Amino acid sequence: MEIEWLPGFESIKNYGEYIEYNTFTVPGCTPIPGVGGTTFSGSCHPTWSQFYADTQAYEAGAEKQLKYYNTVGSHSPLPNLTNRTVQNYPQSDLDIPDQFRVDIWAQDFEKDVKAGKVPS
Numbered sequence: 001m002e003i004e005w006l007p008g009f010e011s012i013k014n015y016g017e018y019i020e021y022n023t024f025t026v027p028g029c030t031p032i033p034g035v036g037g038t039t040f041s042g043s044c045h046p047t048w049s050q051f052y053a054d055t056q057a058y059e060a061g062a063e064k065q066l067k068y069y070n071t072v073g074s075h076s077p078l079p080n081l082t083n084r085t086v087q088n089y090p091q092s093d094l095d096i097p098d099q100f101r102v103d104i105w106a107q108d109f110e111k112d113v114k115a116g117k118v119p120s
Contacts, residue, residue: 011117011119012084012119013084013085013086013108013119014076014081014084014085014086015085015086015089015101015105016074016085016089016090016091016092016101017081018076018077018078018081019074019075019076019085019090019091020075020076020077020091021075021091022072022073022074022075022090022091022093023044023072023073023075024044024045024046024071024072024073025044025070025071025073026044026045026046026068026071029044045095046068046071047095048094048095048096048097050068051068051096051097051100052097052099052100054066054067054068054100055097055099055100055102055103058103059103065107066100066103066104066107068100069088069104069107070088071088072087072088072089072090073087073088074086074087074088074089074090074091086104086105086108088104089101089104089105089108090104
C-alpha cells in the first residue's frame, strides 16, 4: 500500500504507530543463522526492569543518553511509514515501560529542536 503525503506534511515523524514488530540489538545477543531461521545467543530483549532502570539513570543525570537508546529497531509493513518512523522508538508493548518511550521521544525532539528541524 502506497501512502500519498499531503503537501506541507512531508516532515512528519512516526513514533510507534503501525509497527509490526521490534528487533533488539544488545551486547551478548548474537544472531546465529540456521536452518529454519535465525536464533540468538543470549537475551536480545531487555527486561521491563532493565528498561525502567535505564530511564531512572537517565532522568537522574547518571547517563547522557539512554543505555538502550540504539538497541531497538522498528519494522512496519508500510515502506513509506518506515521511512518516517523513529527507528529506536518501540511499539506499544507491555514489556517496555511507557517512561522509556517518553524519554526516547524527548531525546529525539530535543535533537530536532537543536537542528531547527521540528516536524510540522
